Amino acid sequence: MTCALKLRKFIVNLLKNMINRFFFGIAAFGLLLTSCASNQNKNISRLSLIQKRDELICGVSGKIPGFSFIERDGSYKGLDVDICKAFAAAIIGDSEKVQFRPLTAAERFLAIKTGDIDLLSRNTTLTLSRDSFGGNGLTFAPVVFHDGQGLMVKKNSGIESIQELANKSICVGSGTTTEQNINDTFESLSLPYTPIKYQDLNQVVAGYLQGRCQAMTSDRSQLAAARSGFKNSKDHIILDDVLSKEPLAPASDGSEQKLADAMRWTVFALIAAEEQGITQSNIADKVQLATNNPQLKSLRRFLGVDGGLGEKIGLSNNFVVNVIKATGNYGEIYDRNLGRDSDVPIPRGLNEIYSKGGLHISPPFN
Amino acid sequence: MNNINPNLNTNSFQKLKKFLLSKSKYNFCNFIFFVILISLIFNLLTWIFINSNWKVVTSNLNLYAFGSFPIDQQWRPTLWFFSLLSITFITVYGPKWNWLRKNLIFGWIGTVPLGIYLLNGGLGLNPVMTRHWGGLTLTILITSCSILFSLPIGILLALCRRSSIFLIQKLCSFYIDVMRAVPLIAVLFFGQLLIPLFLPVGLEIDRVWRAIIAFTFFVSAYIAEDIRGGLQSIPNNQIEAAKSLGLNKYQINIFILIPQALRVALPAITNHLIGLFQNTSLMSILGLMELLGVSRSILANPEYIGQYIEVYIWLASVYWLFCTIMAFVSKKLEQKMTINKGY
Amino acid sequence: MSKNKKKFFQILLVFAFLGFLGILINNLIINLARTGLGFNFNWLTKPASFSLAEHPLPYSPSDSYAWALFIGWMNSLKVIISSLVLATCIGTLIGFLRVGKNSFFSIITAGYITVIRQTPLLIQLMCWYFVGFLNMRNNSFLSISNIFNISNKGIELFGLNLSPEFSALLFGLSIFSSAFIAEVIRGGIQSVPLGQWEAFRSLGISEKQGFFKIIIPQALPAFIPGLTSQYLNLAKNSTLAIAIGYSDIYAINDTIINQTGRAVECFIILLCSFLILNLLITKVMGIIDKSIMKSGI
Known part of the structure; x- marks a missing residue:
């Protein structure tokens, strides 16, 4: 018998055994997991x-x-x-x-x-x-870091206060307090607006720069940070309105x-x-x-x-x-x-x- | 549209020649499209070479390739890339020695542990934590590991789906159907955020491995369906013939059914594997630093704010290149397999 | 395997499987208790307190989470159905051109199919959205009087305004799927035996008529399984909407998970909604398949 055949036979036997014991294996694995779970010292800090x-x-x-x-x-x-x-x-x-x-x-x-x-x-x-x-x-x-939520708009849009943003689109990062704050603010002022939600700040910036929305909102520090990277950073202003306290x-x-x-x-x-x-x-x-x-x-x-x-x-x-x-x-x-x-x-x-x-x-x- | 040519075997050169020489009434239409195409390509080229700023790509090539892998250790992933490249080259253009062809599969399997060893370190190499893995290295690692794991699991699932034991069959069918019904991102989400909830307290699986597990779960269901199709294409009398030769159930499966089913299913499987490579980009939505994820982090660097167009086009071409290589290799493999049929 | 052994095996299997499942669920319960997450669906009735840019039905932030999820489902359905139609149209056209005698179009479409198929959908979507639609600034890219207008405000069609997010998703999904559908169409047409072509040609039927009246009806049954799986893929791929800010079911689930921390429940909801969607598409395609079989050949 050649070596290769022997090897094949060995592998086949192994597979056979494994399939036969497969379910015992699962059970054993399960037992292992439970023992892990019970042995685990839950109080380890x-x-x-x-x-x-x-x-x-x-x-x-x-x-x-x-x-x-x-x-x-x-x-x-x-x-x-x-x-x-x-x-x-x-x-x-x-x-x-x-x-x-x-x-x-x-x-x-x-x-x-x-x-x-x-x-x-x-x-x-x-x-x-x-x-x-x-x-x-x-x-x-x-x-x-003590921050506050702000709004950034383009200077040439002529927008100077939050009231002027009624019925405008606003770019916002999803899943953040920012999203809730902007909603609360505009609700309380009963201003209608359209939120455009992105996954991260870069996309918010991209959406804003490309004119998808008239304003972008985020923590003021992030607005300033983003603005510092713009080509013409002087063309953008951060509104004086602070929508919220953002203690980070x-x-x-x-x-x-x-x-x-x-x-x-x-x-x-x-x-x-x-x-x-x-x-x-x-x-x-x-x-x-x-x-x-x-x-x-x-x-x-x-x-x-x-x-x-x-x-x-x-x-x-x-x-x-x-x-x-x-x-x-x-x-x-x-x-x-x-x-x-x-x-x-x-x-x-x-x-x-x-x-x-x-x-x-x-x-x-x- | 009314000139349908069912014979598609003419190669593209002949087609081009035919097109240039033909006097069809559609030539005018062709010409207009041709002009539009050329102008599009011209615009794209002007943009690429004149109007764009490729600094965001050129100065970060290291990051795209290796993520935050320590710079003095970057020869390791590079070595791995080279080993992958060389085995690809051998598979496609290598000599036709029999022993080489037979053992090539082990070479392919071997690249995965080699990659893990080179990236992870240990046994003489400095250990590097998975947090440093990133970029293209991570993309390829996730792809290759998932392929390696999902193929045997897919085969097993396909066999189980044909099992004579009622319960095994039902369980596997259920698993395959559910996996094929849910979007990949949900499975990845499960892998990243919910797997820890199903593990005993204190048992942690690394993030990269959880991604690989999720991809394996997902892809193996698709592969199982491909292989099932392959198995169905095998005539029943082969099984009877094998039985009459005295082979038992396992031998029939391993030596008769699976190789043939794999051969039939190969095109479909490779399509799914190419899809897997592309879909690793979804991990960036869940915060892993693979190729797309690393790019999104680079875009957060204040130096590069707003230069996403260059980055996206660069990424698209990188993915395209790799997928094309994969498709090319699989095509060559298919050809080789049909040649080696031996009857 | 003898019958008794089989029975024993099955019982063992049941126990092993139940045991395994039990351990997982046990772990889950322990972990949920440990992390204080809990498991219930009461939160569904609480106000969602996030607003949505796109809602086919009236929605306000004071509506419940359940309603928000439903809106997400509607949004998903909207984009899936419309891109399904568009993808089928583009895909069929490309598929026909691919098998057509016109070599120029044949080469172009082959190039189109490889480029589209070999780049990730996620990157294509981002390109469509950030590079494509948003890059158009305010000047309209393509406009035909008041009927049709593509600009960075999205697509305007007969006064119907589609947002850029929706448009980008629609285009991205349709174009991506169309490449796959084209391959399905090509495979279907090629599955019709060559003899059929020769037969109708020898009968003096024109190429156009022969193609649509003789070849296509025979190829139709071969289209259905491939198309079904492409449609299912399209539905699943629509979840990538989150990357370009379209509020589909996954994006809304994501927001809710972030707000409430109800990951397990949200995952179950997501799972169920996709199982339903899957079933829906399979059923509809099954009906189409049956009607083709009945009407036909």
């Missing part, structure tokens, strides 16, 4: 899961200039992306151990609920129904308190660092300073030299140092992505820290 995995899975949009987009070398860049990196630095200790998942607006909450991603840093507006147990059941970290914040599953705490205090650390003038470049000196001067109690606590604050939220004590080393403080993150020298300059306005007239403030690290 997401935070320790991330640390065990040694990687943070972060949901981003991937399609919003200034907040998250893909660079020529394939890396992600933007404010939302830097916030993710700060979380990774705090939780794992390495800001590079992040996996970015581009998500559409429609799938983002489901992706969090099914555990597909650990947290969401995707231009998500904090609202009651998203935050609440009876709603989407998420928990939001502090706001990282990272979010995680509501049942994961440990992760939520870690996220909350990481964001606060970014803000607190700016308040105290701690930056990426001077963090090493500050640590040195804190170690050498036992009388600087609050700085020592903040940088984790003593006090053990990090441990209380399941992180290492020096998580603040890791975060600032990796991404810099909030102001540095802002300047890098949305500052004057960036591709999408947006004035800081409400996003200054409280001492400069903005809304960002950190509770004490005590």
Whole structure:
């Protein structure tokens, strides 16, 4: 008998056996799954899961200039992306151990609920129904960007206020609070309008630029970001009407308190660092300073030299140092992505820290 | 319209010659269409070479090809592309050695694990996470993996649909009919968002693999129908002849029925596989960074806002090129198979 | 296999299958409870609170989700039926030209079929919409007095205004399907034996008459299965509407999932609506098939 024949016979026998045992196989597989399900320790927290995995899975949009987009070398860049990196630095200790998942607006909450991603840093507006147990059941970290919804129109259209948009078409991204806000606003003013819904901001921009609609609506930061990329950016104006407050914040599953705490205090650390003038470049000196001067109690606590604050939220004590080393403080993150020298300059306005007239403030690290 | 030519075997060159030499009264009509066509092509060419700005394509070629695959590791997907190209070349133009022809199928099957190994790393290569997979690499990977998995499943489903056991037959028919009734995007949606809900807590399947699973589910139903058609075309007396030779049920299926059914169904199957390649672009709606998805992210870069026309035309030509190659290879395969029929 | 063994096998199979299904459903229930998603259809009666650009029936954001879904279904049906008709017309024409004696058209149509078939529909749709319709700016591309007008405002036909989204979807779907339908038509015509051609020619029947009166009736039964499957594909492909902002059933499901998080329920609704659609098309084509058989040959 030749080798090939033997092989054939072997394969045939194998297949025969497999088909005979196929259904036992299914049953066995099923049993395996059930045992998996029952053995699974349901109380393992997401935070320790991330640390065990040694990687943070972060949901981003991937399609919003200034907040998250893909660079020529394939890396992600933007404010939302830097916030993710700060979380990774705090939780794992390495800001590079992040996996970015581009998500559409429609799938983002489901992706969090099914555990597909650990947290969401995707231009998500904090609202009651998203935050609440009876709603989407998420928990939001502090706001990282205060925004408001606006409308952009072409200058030569002569439109100057929202009332003049009656019976006009408006381009809007679907599945967002934007869609609901524009509806609420126009309903309350009892103005009829036609919404043209697209899947992502680029398409909204394309529809608007090509004249499909007389106005496009989105968060004002996104409008400004999009406009900065236009050929004749001066031909477009953003109306003064602010349709809504859009506090954008990272979010995680509501049942994961440990992760939520870690996220909350990481964001606060970014803000607190700016308040105290701690930056990426001077963090090493500050640590040195804190170690050498036992009388600087609050700085020592903040940088984790003593006090053990990090441990209380399941992180290492020096998580603040890791975060600032990796991404810099909030102001540095802002300047890098949305500052004057960036591709999408947006004035800081409400996003200054409280001492400069903005809304960002950190509770004490005590 | 009244000159119908049922003989379509004349090649296009002869047709062109005929057209140029014929004195039909339709020549005027032809001429007008010809002028319109030429002006269209001329307009397109002026736009392509003069009015458009191809920077969005040329400066991002790496992204289109490899997604965010680490730059120092990009030789790996490149190597994989080359291995795919060379095996395609060997299949179409290679020597007619018998042993080569017989083992070529293993070569084809082997490209998939090779691709996964090269992309994923491990065993001496730096591991690269699936999040870095993207662009054309991911498109081809999803296509080839889905093909590899869906073919055997399709064959199995087709056989089960003809099974003498009532329940197996009903179950398979039900599965095939339902899968063929729902749109692909719904199946992909199921794969991306709902599969995690059906898995035990803590068990996670990677996103890329979920996409492959969804595509496999979908395509195998279509392949099963193609193969069933092929099986039906085999005359019953072949089974009887095989039985009288003492072959058992499995041997008949594996050595007699499936090879013939595959040969008959090959054109239909390749059509579905080309469709599969095209439909990987749907994953961009669900946020995977394959060719179209990566392009949509590139368009978000403030540098390139509003340059989508160039990108879409570029993508269309890339997809067209690959699909044409696939169609060409399948045509060659068909020819080879009919030649090798041996009777 | 002996009868007893078969019976045993079947029972085993039932248990295995039910067990497997049970595990999946069990997992689903656990996961739904864990994530607090729940499973019910009460939300269908709540107000949708999103507006729609296109609605064949009256609709306002204060209407229920169920009504919004129904509007989506109507939108889908609208685009499916109209592109089905258009695709059949274009496809038949292309198919005839493809088999015709006129070599020039034969080559052109062959090129048309390869180009259309070998590029993804999604990209074609985006091209039709963003590059095609929206790119026309305000000047009309093609206009015949007040009857027919194509511009970036869509298509105007006898005062009936079709939005650019609908028009792009209509064109994209029809042209994509027409390439496949042309192949079906070609296959059907070629399935008629050559002898038939020779026969009517030798009887002195003109080519035109022979083609429409003798060849086509014989080829018709061969068209039906191919056409049915192309129509089904067209219906399924219409879900790509979401990419160009047309509110079809899938797009509305997508919006609702985002608003309410009811992914499982919405998926079931989507599944059912397509099963119904599928059944509808198959039934209608079955009736056509039967009537051809009866009338005929």
